[in-house]
Amino acid sequence: MVHFVGAGPGAVDLITVRGMELLKKADVVIYAGSLVNPALLEYVKPGCGIYNSAYMDLEEVIEVIKNSKGEVIRLHTGDPSLFGAVKEQMDILDKEGIEYDVVPGVSSMFAAAAALKAEYTLPGLSQSVIITRAEGRTKVPKGQELSSMAAHNATLVLFLSSGMAGKVSDELQEGGYSKDTAVAVVYKASWPEEQIIRTTVGSLKEDMESAGIFKTALIIVGDVLDHEYEYSKLYDKNFTTGYRAGKDRS
């Protein structure tokens, strides 16, 4: 049995309880060594086989899975469903008739919100979050370029883009964000070396360069980072919900 497990954003105690239980019982762990905190590997039982997938290609990963006996953990950073390259592994396992399941994880986008003490969805400002990336060696489908995404004025969370700050800044401006739209960069959210930069669309490149941040960071863009907003209806004293009657019934 193979378990795709979200390791969380970095801090060892941000893996889920289910993920940790599986890790402790694993016979083989294949972890994404570029981003998964190796401290998680201290929890495996003696004799557990450990492989770092940063040095392996897809075929090699599958080979290890096929040759393993017992419980195999495929440990991915954050949540496996976001830029995790898990589907291609699952499709091969389906063909091979190998069973698997998936354990969700805390994505780095949520660790970043926690670091910023931010709420991605604020009434009157943004009720949508666009999770995307700048185009690099992996192409972005037509219509999903950053400049098109910018048109929605929603909260943007950019993965895999911190080495392209200049391009991000230009495309966001092309799409209609003003130079002074708020941006936050969170480097290694939840790790001891976590770092936050608060900047703007116009100053993003310069500020990331002077902080020396080119990888393992998220770029978050939008008015939710610094604007006035409306309070939610949920806790409004005059708003009736399934649990509570509003005080002003007129």
Ligand code: SAH
């Ligand atoms: N599945 C992962 C994302 C994998 S893609 C998740 O849910 O978080 C790898 C990208 O994720 C990195 O380039 C970076 O943009 C982001 N990332 C991963 N861990 C991070 C962290 N602790 N802090 C900030 N960004 C992180």
